[in-house]
Amino acid sequence: MATPSLPSDEILIPKLLARDELAYNQIVSAYHGLMVHLARAIVGSAIADEVAQESWVAVLRALPKFERRSSLKTWILRIVSNTAKSRLRHESRTVNLGDALEDSPIVDPSRFKANAHWATPPMNWHADTPDALLSRTELSECISSTLSLLPPVQRAAITLRDMQGLSMEDICKVLEVSESNGRVLLHRARSRIQQAIEEHLKR
Amino acid sequence: MPSCKDITNHTSEYLDRHMPWHKRIGYWLHLLMCVHCKRYVDQLKLTISTIGRTQDATPPDVSDEQIKDISKCLQEQMAKTDRE
Ligand SMILES: [Zn+2]
Numbered sequence: 679m680a681t682p683s684l685p686s687d688e689i690l691i692p693k694l695l696a697r698d699e700l701a702y703n704q705i706v707s708a709y710h711g712l713m714v715h716l717a718r719a720i721v722g723s724a725i726a727d728e729v730a731q732e733s734w735v736a737v738l739r740a741l742p743k744f745e746r747r748s749s750l751k752t753w754i755l756r757i758v759s760n761t762a763k764s765r766l767r768h769e770s771r772t773v774n775l776g777d778a779l780e781d782s783p784i785v786d787p788s789r790f791k792a793n794a795h796w797a798t799p800p801m802n803w804h805a806d807t808p809d810a811l812l813s814r815t816e817l818s819e820c821i822s823s824t825l826s827l828l829p830p831v832q833r834a835a836i837t838l839r840d841m842q843g844l845s846m847e848d849i850c851k852v853l854e855v856s857e858s859n860g861r862v863l864l865h866r867a868r869s870r871i872q873q874a875i876e877e878h879l880k881r
Numbered sequence: 882m883p884s885c886k887d888i889t890n891h892t893s894e895y896l897d898r899h900m901p902w903h904k905r906i907g908y909w910l911h912l913l914m915c916v917h918c919k920r921y922v923d924q925l926k927l928t929i930s931t932i933g934r935t936q937d938a939t940p941p942d943v944s945d946e947q948i949k950d951i952s953k954c955l956q957e958q959m960a961k962t963d964r965e
Contacts, residue, residue, distance in 0.1 A: 697959060702952040707943070710951060715940035734951065738959050785889045794884035799917035800924055808931040821935050840929050841938040846899065865893035872928040 684708045687750040694741060706734070709751065712842060713758045716852075719837040720762035720830045729765055733758040748851050752844075755852040759834060766830065775855065777829050779862050784869045803879055817878055824874040831855075832867035839864055882907050888918040892925045 684704055693701035717726035736757050789798040805811040812818050838844045850860040894900045895908050912919050
């Protein structure tokens with residue numbers, strides 16, 4: 679949308695509180711796509727739009743009480759994350775952080791010798807750019823399906839970091855996890871995909 | 882000096898520069914000497930940039946029309962809240 683660039687939070691917030699129409703358009707234009715993207719990562723695409731809508735209402739209702747301890751964007755994404763998580767709970771699907779942090783090894787322990795050095799080292803992928811890698815048959819489908827199998831919070835972490843480019847600090851605020859747990863979530867998610875790529879290339 | 886297993890457990894911290902400098906030096910020295918871990922780290926880096934290039938990585942497009950609809954619907958909803 680040809681909206682002028684988004685004004686700073688300081689300018690935008692009072693306008694939103696005054697129910698300024700242009701401000702509403704600007705903020706929806708700037709964040710709706712990101713909100714649906716994050717909601718999809720947590721609840722799946724079928725109800726992501728609904729979660730985003732519900733989050734908007736929550737955002738605007740809570741806005742007078744927004745304390746600006748983070749940027750407006752981070753705060754909005756946190757509301758999306760919480761709305762999505764409570765939606766999962768409603769459908770009695772778990773958002774168990776414990777599962778997502780599960781203590782399973784990053785790399786299959788049988789690939790290491792007793793001294794923790796490689797016994798079965800990583801194979802050569804014969805690709806050093808994303809394009810080269812994605813040109814392999816069905817690799818992109820393999821990544822998609824691996825993403826879909828991750829615990830929702832891990833998928834949210836990878837969406838915010840490696841797709842939307844948020845800082846780790848903001849991601850932890852959005853997902854309401856400690857910095858060290860946030861890093862674990864992200865590393866587990868990435869490693870699962872790395873492993874899936876390796877298995878796919880072996881075929 | 883970290884073991885190969887340690888290297889694989891902390892690759893994201895290393896790549897995202899979330900590692901304290903004293904740990905970082907050990908990590909870096911290991912990578913100088915171990916071709917396998919060097920490959921592992923390069924592959925995680927490649928994995929990360931490849932994730933960013935897949936279809937899932939792009940937030941959905943929102944049309945002008947959708948923006949106006951959502952914005953209007955929200956304004957109406959908030960007007961209702963104001964009256965209550
Ligand atoms: Zn090594």
